[in-house]
Amino acid sequence: MINCLIVDDEPLAAILLENHISKIDHLKLTGKAENAMAAYALLQNQTIDLMFLDINMPYLNGIDFLKSLPRKPKTIFTTAYRDFAIEGFELEAIDYLLKPITFERFFKAVGRVMRNTSDSEEEFMIFRTEGMNRKISISDIVYFESQGNDVKIVLKTAESFTSKNKITDLESLLALRGFLRVHRSFIINTEFVTAFNTEEVHLGAYQIPVGRSYKHEFGTFITTLSKNRLL
Known part of the structure; x- marks a missing residue:
């Protein structure tokens, strides 16, 4: 109980x-x-x-x-x-x-x-794609991109696929898992951030725009990142 x-x-x-x-x-x-x-x-x-x-x-x-x-x-x-x-x-x-x-x-x-999930246990999500339920480790996801009624999921292996999900639902679900919405069409995994400025953020080879209405929250993230990792 x-x-x-x-x-x-x-x-x-x-x-x-x-x-x-x-x-x-x-x-x-x-x-x-x-x-x-x-x-x-x-x-x-x-x-x-x-x-x-x-x-x-x-x-x-x-x-x-x-x-x-x-x-x-x-x-x-x-x-x-x-x-x-x-x-x-x-x-x-x-x-x-x-x-x-x-x-x-x-x-x-x-x-x-x-489920009493321990910190060392890897978390995953289930996505419906091409008629199959696909189990994906959260730590493998680089970013999400909204595409109409679908969302594109890009993995660290460079593989990508689409699923019937709303990006707003994913935003609230992943907010405390190291993900951040930086644009109306993009949610990023902050662990993959390699470079940034006020207009865009780089996740390795991927360049993601920072939307005007998300600049404040992104700026807060960058300030936190700088304090915690001495950038």
């Missing part, structure tokens, strides 16, 4: 999460809190395995609250804002869910916790 805590100041959002939790036998809702201080008190007095944490809250936002915890439970961010995905990734959150949260997306996120 996985003991869960919901931390969200929006009553309707908290109710939706509570309903999602009630549908999964292995999840038990242990407590709810409307702000970081109330959540902190619950964490001191109860065993919490998984925390669903909103970001935009009064007094102390979810990012700063999680940073302040000496012992962090497994955390899934739940927010209406995509701008904090990079910081969530740095805090090793399980996932980053954008509101309104569907049960399908919720189930995918908690599935990682229920």
